Amino acid sequence: MHPSTPTRFIDPSLLAGLSHLDLVAKTVVDGFVAGLHRSPDFGFSQEFAEYRAYSPGDDLRHVDWNVFARTERMYLKRYRGETNCQLTLMLDSSASMGYSSHGITKLDYGRFLAVSLAYMANQQRDAAGVIIFDDDVRNYVRPSTRQGQFMRVAHAIEHAQLGTRTDFAKPFIHFQNFLRRRGIVVVISDFYEQPDTIIKTVAPLRFRGNELVLFHVLDPQEIRPKLKEPVLLVDVETDDALEVSPEYAKEEYTVKIDAHIDDLRKKANAANIDYCLLRTDRPLDDAMREYFLIRKGKM
């Protein structure tokens, strides 16, 4: 954010000062929605899309009886994103998500994002659930539209603790076992894994008719590290130590991380998976706006 231009975007560091995630979500989403000129396709809305001829076995509740009265034919109303859209949030809570260079960790940023999405789904009567994982599933709230579901999801997100290292395979296999209905799966992680492995792990979800969204959360220091002198870096997940020179961080590392991000984006697009890179110094509602604009273009 430029300090001299007034903006309605909300700085993540301000959100960090709010005590409850539900308030964070309300602040972000309300601010975000208020900034839109017309109602967009949110992806899990209940807006009318088309008619479909009735076939035996269909739920009679969805028959448009007005049309039947006029035409004596039975048609079913179809809605965009299905009426009973299911949003599953997968939040990485591995140790690497605890890194921060400017006051807000990647996990915090992920929490804000996840709870904002959950709030938005809840507002639209969609089912929202969450999986907190690192190298295993640490917490799971099944998607539901029951009363108080949002608070359950928010509670689970708020109490997510930093775990150990990331392992996509195990939680995703676990998740596939839980997944019964189609819906939208949002993965929030720093994705410190080879892009092939990531895509290979998450792609099966896509095959089951789910829409998959990868939110790649990174700290600015991870994208463009700034070192003044050689430092000893310690991997928070493995405790490996390595001495790094400013020149290397400035040149070779930057090339590598850029290549990693680019590779992941390309592979995700190739697998028809939405990908969005989020820097933790970026306003959250701004990030959401960009993402939904991308989604709108796809629908």
Place this chain on the structure above:
Amino acid sequence: MGFLSPWFLAGAAAVGLPLWIHLLRQYRSTPHPFSSLMFFERRTQSSIKHRRLRYLLLLSLRILLLILIAFAFANPFVTRTSAASEGRRMLIIAVDNSFSMRYGDHLARAKQEALGAVSNLRPGDRGQVLAVGSHVHFMTQPVEDTNQLKAAIQSIQPSDERSSYGELARALRTISQSSSMPLQVDFFSDMQKSSLPPAFADLRLASDTNLIFHSVADSKEPNWMVESVTAPAKIYDPKKVRVQAVIAGDGTPAAKRTVSLVLDGKVLDMKSVDVPASGRASVEFLSLDSPHGFHKAEIRIDPRDSLAEDDRFAFAIERADPHPVLFLHTGGQERDQLYYRSALESVPEAGFVLEPLAADQAANQSLSKYAFVVLSDVGSLPAGLEASLRGYVNGGGSLLVALGPASAALGHVPVSGETIQGSSYSSLDQDRFQTVASADAEHPALRRANKLEGVQFYQVMRVDPGQSRVVARLTNQAPLLLEKQVGEGRVLVFTSRFDNISNDLPLHASFVPFIEETARYLGGQQDQSTNVAVDSYIELRSAKEHGAAVEVIDPDGKHPLSLKESTTAPSFQVDREGFYEIHRTNGRQEMVAVHADRRESDLTVVPPETLELWRNTGRGTDVSNATAGAPGTPVRPWSLWRYALLLVLIIAIIESLLASRYLSVEKEAA
């Protein structure tokens, strides 16, 4: 290789500083947690090693820089054989043309032998001719042309200067430093012992200098001379003149000599004197009848010897009328006048004559003709006298004020204006008398008065010094003698009287010198030297006098000073015997007699062992390095500090470039 200042090598210990900065400070790493080292590879360390290597390069440069600075300050040198100059050499022909070389045919022989030495100039050698007096005169530049060298030798003329071997050695050192060739110096001289400098170290030569002596004198030449003449600069009464001359013989047998007093070329008087063997005899002439004005006088001995120039001694003399001194007093005080007159006129050389006058009769007196004015315990001044006194002093006149009881009525010191606070009688106080507690012995009035020690003062006038300078104080801290500059003139205040009632000064031996020196000081007769030696400096003007020209006329009647020099030069060095006329800015004319330094008349030669020692100062390193090069090959130190500093400069530039490059990386990173 050696070092001229090896202690500076201790500065190399400063290399610890970059070592600390680079090795201890730079690589202190504190662990920084990071998300993942997935994109950092092990070969990253090679990058750090590379960086460390580059830092090590910077470290090496910095260490080298400090070592080189210490090295340069230690002034390193290597001895280099002069074979590098391909056997060429510089031939220096030095001919002594000092006053003593006028003895017989010494200078002619020296020049003849010097001409012969020119033939030693080999092809490729360069030669230079020097004339050695009190200074070294370079008769040629270094040349290879023998004809030019011979012409320069022929042109050497005898001088009246005193020879200085120290100056010769200094010139040779300078030539050696500026020349890349070894020096061979042929020195033709009478080898006077008196020409050696006080410190033998002043004779040292450069290591590549080979000094060869060519003496033109025998071990001891007999010589008579007029050693000194004591005569007054001014004579006021021809009947009361005393001229003393000392006739000396050096290496001479006992003999009778005729001494003549010559005035303006005319012999006034002649006396015969017996001079003992290698001894001295004095002659005195008691009259010098001369008309008014300046006169060229000399004392001459006959028969002349081989050094005829020191058989005469020139001195300048001026016949003048005594300067009148106005003595103003209060009537009835004859005692002050008596003592003052007696003291002043007991020194006829001073040239003062006292004119007493009662103060109340001096109202219309013209003061300009007096050398100075004395106010002796004057109680009241007639109308207009103080104003005319002030005008007289402002215009450059001088006033001596002696204060007594009558002066207390004035309330202030005339002209100077200092307040008279009252009279102090020691007999009424606890002390019976006061003595001088502190005095400026350098003040002209007290220079020969022994600070008025032992003089008892019974009555003095208490004067507030104000802006006057206190020259002498009594034991009760009351000022005794004060001086104040008023305009161009000065006022000297004596807070007691010149009788033997207020004090017992007239009864002491210091009275006459005190009165005489005070009179000379106030009358402007200080520092009148009319009889100086060659190479002396004559003061032409004081610091205050500038702009006006001082005219100097040398013995040939020429003006040695240019117009600019005559208006700016503070002094003038006389370089030859004879009479110089000086016309000063205030219109006064002086005549100065210049004679050769009589140390030149001592023809004792330097012992051969001393000459050998002198010669060896130029061959010391030659001997020590005989093992390094061919025996007898001249060597010379070759200083390396310039090269070291050049290296320092280059390394400093590289270091700056390298360091700024690293710094730019860090700035980008920041």
